[in-house]
Structures are given as structure tokens and as C-alpha cells.
Amino acid sequence: MQNKLFVGNLSWETTDESLSEFFSQVGEVEEAKVIVDRFKGRSKGFGFVTMATEELAQKAIEELNEKELDGRAINVSVARPPKERSDRGRRDDFYR
Numbered sequence: 001m002q003n004k005l006f007v008g009n010l011s012w013e014t015t016d017e018s019l020s021e022f023f024s025q026v027g028e029v030e031e032a033k034v035i036v037d038r039f040k041g042r043s044k045g046f047g048f049v050t051m052a053t054e055e056l057a058q059k060a061i062e063e064l065n066e067k068e069l070d071g072r073a074i075n076v077s078v079a080r081p082p083k084e085r086s087d088r089g090r091r092d093d094f095y096r
Helices: 016-023 054-064
Strands: 004-008 029-036 043-051 075-078
Touching: 004 054, 016 029, 016 043, 016 054, 043 054, 054 075
Parallel strands: none
Antiparallel strands: 004 043, 004 075, 029 043
């Protein structure tokens, strides 16, 4: 178990601050980040929360998963490490 959580099904109105405040009801939040589409400038509908300890992270999963935040039932789970993307989806032969 780790202390970084994935939070899905977020409202477009959810901010880093409101996400942090929501999770702080369980315990100390080190960081809360809503992922924003850099082109549209709005939430992609998910984010990450880092709790102070693994125990608090587990408690957050148990207590906050499927609870309502900004009008949406959120999904809370342990964050998985990012996948390595070597080519970033680019096909070199396309440009030849």
C-alpha cells in the first residue's frame, strides 16, 4: 500500500483546494491535484491525493469511495505508477 490515491469521476468544478478540503476530513493531506486538460483548461475528471500516511490513505479509500463531491459520486483507489511511453504515440513512418 502507498499513500498516493487516484480519485476518479470528479466534477469539472472540483479544484485542488476543494479536493484537499474534502480529503482532509479523514486526516492530513500532503497534496491534492486535479488533472487539467492543457488545451481546454478544465478538469479531465480525475486527480490525485497524497495522504500523510498509508493508514490515512486506506482510511480515505474506505470512507470516501463512492461519496459525493461537487454533485458526483467519486471513485477512490490506490494510484498506480505511470506506464512508460517510449514513443508517445508518434509513428515515425507516417512522416516519411
